[in-house]
Amino acid sequence: MHEELAREALGHVDALYKLARYLTGRESDAEDLVQETYARAVAGAAGFTAGTNLKAWLFRILRNTFISMYRHRRASPEVSGVDITDAAATEEWLRDDMELDRLRKLVAEEIEAALMSLSEDARTVVLLDLEDLSEVEMAAVLECPVGTVKSRLARARAALRRRLRDYAK
Amino acid sequence: MSEPHDERAIDVALTEALHRLPHRPAPARVVRRVERVLAPAPPGPSPGWRWHWARVLVPTLAAAAAVALATPVVVYQYNAATRAAGATMITEAIGDHLRIVQAQRPLEIESGDGHRVRPWFEGRLEFSPVLPFAGDNDVPLRGGALAWFLDRKAAAFVYGLRLHTVTLFVFRPEGLPWPTAGWQRAGASEVYRAGERGYTVILWRAHGLGYALVSDADPREVVQLASRFGGA
Numbered sequence: 446m447h448e449e450l451a452r453e454a455l456g457h458v459d460a461l462y463k464l465a466r467y468l469t470g471r472e473s474d475a476e477d478l479v480q481e482t483y484a485r486a487v488a489g490a491a492g493f494t495a496g497t498n499l500k501a502w503l504f505r506i507l508r509n510t511f512i513s514m515y516r517h518r519r520a521s522p523e524v525s526g527v528d529i530t531d532a533a534a535t536e537e538w539l540r541d542d543m544e545l546d547r548l549r550k551l552v553a554e555e556i557e558a559a560l561m562s563l564s565e566d567a568r569t570v571v572l573l574d575l576e577d578l579s580e581v582e583m584a585a586v587l588e589c590p591v592g593t594v595k596s597r598l599a600r601a602r603a604a605l606r607r608r609l610r611d612y613a614k
Numbered sequence: 615m616s617e618p619h620d621e622r623a624i625d626v627a628l629t630e631a632l633h634r635l636p637h638r639p640a641p642a643r644v645v646r647r648v649e650r651v652l653a654p655a656p657p658g659p660s661p662g663w664r665w666h667w668a669r670v671l672v673p674t675l676a677a678a679a680a681v682a683l684a685t686p687v688v689v690y691q692y693n694a695a696t697r698a699a700g701a702t703m704i705t706e707a708i709g710d711h712l713r714i715v716q717a718q719r720p721l722e723i724e725s726g727d728g729h730r731v732r733p734w735f736e737g738r739l740e741f742s743p744v745l746p747f748a749g750d751n752d753v754p755l756r757g758g759a760l761a762w763f764l765d766r767k768a769a770a771f772v773y774g775l776r777l778h779t780v781t782l783f784v785f786r787p788e789g790l791p792w793p794t795a796g797w798q799r800a801g802a803s804e805v806y807r808a809g810e811r812g813y814t815v816i817l818w819r820a821h822g823l824g825y826a827l828v829s830d831a832d833p834r835e836v837v838q839l840a841s842r843f844g845g846a
Contacts, residue, residue, distance in 0.1 A: 458644065476644045483652060484712075514777050549627055557636060575633065
């Protein structure tokens with residue numbers, strides 16, 4: 446990895462650490478995951494296309510590293526399928542006019558707890574959405590079609606709203 | 615009473631709530647670890663570099679014609695050659711380790727049982743690799759694969775150390791450019807330790823075989839781990 450690319454890659458360390466931390470749930474594991482991500486990026490630097498989004502490329506490596514080396518060893522709070530079924534259940538409580546007020550009053554710890562209660566897939570797509578990646582870039586990170594990103598994000602956010610309602614009571 | 619239900623307003627409020635997540639930048643130790651990984655490998659001496667020094671040193675030495683001056687130069691050249699020899703094996707070990715980490719296909723023998731992994735190499739190598747550590751709960755054996763170490767076949771035993779991969783290469787030791795200095799006595803063995811690009815490599819010889827242990831885990835952990843392999 447040449448010097449300029451390495452410098453730019455280092456600039457994304459906070460964003461990678463954030464995703465790693467929310468994926469692993471543990472600081473020490475997040476640190477290892479970030480280091481391994483950069484090691485793989487250095488080894489595979491030839492695979493990066495100049496002019497494309499470096500952060501998205503690093504996110505993709507981090508996610509794949511997490512899946513291949515770590516995910517199978519940890520029990521997720523819930524599998525992604527549970528988040529999917531949340532969509533139907535969400536309809537009823539969405540009619541609650543108090544939701545907007547509740548969302549605005551949530552504190553950081555409540556939001557974090559709700560986020561961590563989601564599946565890893567749902568957490569990932571919600572966090573990537575916050576990183577200002579385009580849907581195309583998110584699809585590249587998640588290695589799925591753009592349409593899947595949209596539906597996955599919608600379901601994840603609906604599931605998150607449901608969790609946040611519980612925390613805001 | 616809040617304002618009427620508004621999907622778009624709620625969506626915005628949800629995004630705003632997410633932006634209130636605690637901001638926790640990567641700790642300084644993580645940044646240092648990443649910087650080590652990103653650091654370029656130190657360049658080896660090029661022919662031009664050697665020619666430059668030859669042009670500078672040779673006339674000086676000739677003019678001085680003193681043994682007292684010649685001796686340090688001999689030592690310097692010896693050390694440079696030693697470093698170059700060691701660097702070849704260190705670079706090879708890291709490259710081989712990365713090829714295993716980066717491989718898209720699974721290990722050729724995937725098992726946490728050393729009694730299954732070691733026999734798998736029978737007939738695939740011209741020597742019988744001695745597995746000095748069969749793994750445990752902290753450092754589980756993941757499996758093994760055939761590898762090439764410079765000009766020869768090697769056995770690669772792959773372990774996990776949390777999220778890190780640890781690779782132990784076992785190979786015939788004859789005729790390799792082993793470092794000729796810088797070895798340290800550690801228990802019953804002599805080991806050569808080096809760090810490059812965030813990786814720690816430990817070389818040693820035992821049982822008539824050569825060993826190279828490689829990982830990007832914390833160097834102190836790798837050194838501790840080497841002692842369990844009999845390499846420190």
